[in-house]
Amino acid sequence: MPTQHKLFINNEWCDAAGGKTLDVINPATEEVVATIASAESSDVDAAVQAARAAFRGPWAKLSARERGRLVWKMGERLMERADEIARLETLHNGKPIFESRQIEIPAAAECFQYYAGWADKIQGETIPVKGNYLTYTLREPIGVVAAIVPWNFPLLLTAWKVAPALASGNTVIIKPASQTPLTALALAEIALEVGLPPGVLNVITGPGARVGQFLVEHPGIDKIAFTGDTSTGREIMRGAAGTIKHLTLELGGKSPNIVFPDADLDAAVRGATTGIFYGKGEVCAAGSRLLVDQSIRDEFVDKLAARTKKMVPGDPMDPKTRLGAIASKSQLERVLRYVDVAKKEGAALVAGGSRADIGTGKGYFMQPTVFAGVTPAMTIAREEIFGPVLATIDFADVDEAIERANDSNYGLAAAVWTRDIKKAHYVASRLQAGTVWINTYNIYDTAAPFGGYKQSGFGREMSQHALQHYTQVKSVWVDLNM
Ligand code: NAD
Numbered sequence: 001m002p003t004q005h006k007l008f009i010n011n012e013w014c015d016a017a018g019g020k021t022l023d024v025i026n027p028a029t030e031e032v033v034a035t036i037a038s039a040e041s042s043d044v045d046a047a048v049q050a051a052r053a054a055f056r057g058p059w060a061k062l063s064a065r066e067r068g069r070l071v072w073k074m075g076e077r078l079m080e081r082a083d084e085i086a087r088l089e090t091l092h093n094g095k096p097i098f099e100s101r102q103i104e105i106p107a108a109a110e111c112f113q114y115y116a117g118w119a120d121k122i123q124g125e126t127i128p129v130k131g132n133y134l135t136y137t138l139r140e141p142i143g144v145v146a147a148i149v150p151w152n153f154p155l156l157l158t159a160w161k162v163a164p165a166l167a168s169g170n171t172v173i174i175k176p177a178s179q180t181p182l183t184a185l186a187l188a189e190i191a192l193e194v195g196l197p198p199g200v201l202n203v204i205t206g207p208g209a210r211v212g213q214f215l216v217e218h219p220g221i222d223k224i225a226f227t228g229d230t231s232t233g234r235e236i237m238r239g240a241a242g243t244i245k246h247l248t249l250e251l252g253g254k255s256p257n258i259v260f261p262d263a264d265l266d267a268a269v270r271g272a273t274t275g276i277f278y279g280k281g282e283v284c285a286a287g288s289r290l291l292v293d294q295s296i297r298d299e300f301v302d303k304l305a306a307r308t309k310k311m312v313p314g315d316p317m318d319p320k321t322r323l324g325a326i327a328s329k330s331q332l333e334r335v336l337r338y339v340d341v342a343k344k345e346g347a348a349l350v351a352g353g354s355r356a357d358i359g360t361g362k363g364y365f366m367q368p369t370v371f372a373g374v375t376p377a378m379t380i381a382r383e384e385i386f387g388p389v390l391a392t393i394d395f396a397d398v399d400e401a402i403e404r405a406n407d408s409n410y411g412l413a414a415a416v417w418t419r420d421i422k423k424a425h426y427v428a429s430r431l432q433a434g435t436v437w438i439n440t441y442n443i444y445d446t447a448a449p450f451g452g453y454k455q456s457g458f459g460r461e462m463s464q465h466a467l468q469h470y471t472q473v474k475s476v477w478v479d480l481n482m
Contacts, residue, residue, distance in 0.1 A: 004035050005034060011199070018040045021035040025328070026091050028317075036178070036181050057197075058197035059171055071119060088183050093152070093154060093179075108155045110446050114446040125137050137473050137475055138474045138476060145470065146218075146224050147162055148225070152282040154177065158174055162187070175215055181205045184203050185205070188202075188203045216245075225248050227250040229251065233249040248451075253456050257287035257441060258401050261296045273307050275287030275290075276390040285442065288385060288389070292393070292395070304392070311368045324365075325363045339369060347374045348372045349371055354366075371390065434460070449461070
């Protein structure tokens with residue numbers, strides 16, 4: 001039986017004003033596993049009102065340390081419920097339970113605990129101004145934050161926004177992707193369990209184009225923290241302009257993974273496969289452009305294809321599975337369309353390329369796919385596919401590697417594989433990307449900033465840098481002239 005879910009506003013569960021609902025599909029079985037409320041603008045108004053009242057009232061009255069203690073407890077409670085919440089994450093997204101349970105739910109919990117520690121360490125400064133004045137700054141929360149989250153890392157990307165927002169004294173309205181709302185709703189249960197005051201955390205579900213738009217244009221919201229598609233980011237910038245909202249955007253990517261001939265090639269092959277196939281390639285920072293020195297190209301592609309062919313999609317709930325189901329039917333169709341385009345444009349398919357069946361005849365599974373002989377002008381070298389499809393491009397020397405790596409509108413992440421320390425740091429300094437990995441891929445830590453250059457967005461998530469985006473600075477001048 002599908003579970004039924006309501007909106008979470010002011011610490012209460014309520015139906016959407018219009019009584020409308022949406023189905024949530026398990027992409028591994030194609031079955032409806034839940035129904036959620038589809039909010040109206042009056043529901044958004046109610047959430048904004050609750051969040052504003054909490055921001056001025058009970059939340060503002062708590063000491064920073066007490067606020068931090070509640071944020072810490074959210075992380076603690078997430079870990080106590082990790083088995084169940086990881087299953088929900090896998091149920092609505094199709095990602096392997098290994099990834100949900102071992103990596104992403106613990107990372108989300110850690111994010112809450114990391115920012116809990118910051119709550120009472122957000123400080124102003126005293127400034128030696130000219131004249132006889134005491135001048136100091138206060139670093140204050142911004143107000144009501146709308147966290148608009150995509151479907152690929154539903155809880156983790158929510159945590160990246162909610163934890164720094166709450167720790168620094170804001171209140172939040174979460175808008176999860178309509179395909180993957182279940183873990184944001186579980187976080188609302190946790191807010192109740194740990195005793196967050198009413199209105200501090202609210203969850204509004206429904207289609208992004210409508211509900212997201214209400215939030216973006218609402219005059220009662222002070223900041224939008226958005227992760228999602230670059231085209232949606234553009235719309236959000238336009239929508240937020242009307243009320244001059246604070247805005248941070250974490251958008252798409254087409255990240256280059258550069259392999260030089262002096263690299264540990266076996267490690268680079270492993271890095272290239274995890275770089276593109278972790279999370280089924282539905283990862284904004286996926287290493288979707290593999291740049292390989294032409295002198296080792298054939299050997300490297302052979303190794304890569306052999307390793308890729310051994311990776312088979314399986315039941316996401318099986319702890320041994322490392323490749324789950326694509327998150328939705330429309331996403332699978334999009335990935336398959338790109339495979340067709342790549343073939344038509346002359347790329348050489350060396351592994352995968354088709355929909356997969358795990359023996360059930362159901363589910364949106366895709367074979368991990370590698371193309372060789374891709375040129376920088378081809379569509380799969382330029383557009384974000386957001387699936388398990390790797391485009392292999394070659395280069396002649398270091399300069400061409402850098403030029404090709406930077407030949408993209410995106411700039412989220414990049415990696416360099418080499419044993420030459422000078423070359424590694426030189427190339428890292430020249431790459432236009434918010435994160436550069438050297439001899440590794442897809443490594444994250446809450447203490448390290450993450451975000452985009454160019455059209456991959458602006459602002460940073462995680463680390464102390466994110467706190468800048470959830471606070472504003474007030475200068476206070478005191479006349480000391482006697
Ligand atoms: P999306 O842009 O379609 O949706 C993201 C969220 O925005 C969802 O909650 C959706 O309901 C909402 N939304 C949609 N239209 C809206 C509108 N007009 N106004 C307000 N909200 C709206 O993206 P998606 O398909 O869910 O996610 C995939 C994209 O996210 C990829 O492009 C990927 O690269 C990007 N992504 C980026 C990062 C990063 O950190 N840079 C991380 C993960 C995903």
